[in-house]
Amino acid sequence: MNICVFLSSADLDERYTRPAREFAELIGNGGHTLVWGGSDTGLMKVVADGVQETGGRLVGISVEFLRAFARKDADEMVIAKDLAERKALLLARSDAVVVMVGGLGTLDEATEILELRKHGLLDKPVALLNTVGFYDGVILQLRRMEDEGFLPLPLMELVYLANEGADALAHLEDSVRSR
Template sequence: MRVCVYCSSSSAVPAVYLETASQVGTLLANRGHELVFGAGNVGLMGAVADAMHAAGGRMVGVIPRRLYERKLAHSDIDELIVTETMAERKAEMERRAEAFLVLPGGIGTLEELVQVMTLRQLAYLEQPIVMLNTAGFYSLLLEHLQRLVDEAFMRAEFLDLCVVADMPAEAIELIEHPRELVMPEKWF
């Protein structure tokens, strides 16, 4: 399965996040999955890719030219795609993905998560979305999503757009055995 992993490009994060990213890369490779990612050689992206490569996994990296020219692409990628814009990068990753796995990350990762959730909500995507809530990283976001439901900004069923795992092995299981979703109309 082609698994698109969204995650941080920061290497300054606490070690638990980098260690978890490495575990994800190893698990994906050992279970025969292909990694689709932002091609980065830094942060959690680099940790996932390093572990994936060490375990013999196949990687497809998608990177905008501006970042490629700054030498931020991982050197061991099997297939490197250079796009002109961030929007093209996201579209290419979405097109190739059979599942999405979201690890901790910053603004870019949050934007990618919200985009695929929105696309799934509107039935533009059917692929499963799994959020890895390492050390409770996404707990406040999950509380905010519940508030959206409580205050009628979102239907309760849309909380299921993304399933949450606390451990890497659990996240991979959720990708491999996704729940079937039946989504209502977005509008109340």
């Protein structure tokens, strides 16, 4: 399975790097391919290292203005012309999506994915990995949107909410298998 992971390229502390590394090892040990933003920095590097060291493949989709940060030893590296093309390529190359901790770019990617799912334009399973409660505020807002009628579908049909990487991966594997 090709798993697209949206996450930060920032250097983060152990609260985030340890669970990210554990999730990456699950991907690699499961024989899956990581499809990610292609960066060899920060949390993106931690995840790519973990996947690669446990036997998984790496497919990076970087963008022209970040070419200098692209990982050199990925199995495949694609350079998109802009961020919109990058997002489209990341989704096109994946069977499932995981949103991990990140900043504004990750939040942008997450909301676009949910919007695509809301309109039936993306049928791939999506998991939001809520490492150490990072997305508690976002989840609270999504539940409010659901409760007050802003979502045309139940939240659980848009995204699987997971606190642990193993739960997220099991959900994605089950969902892809049953499609």
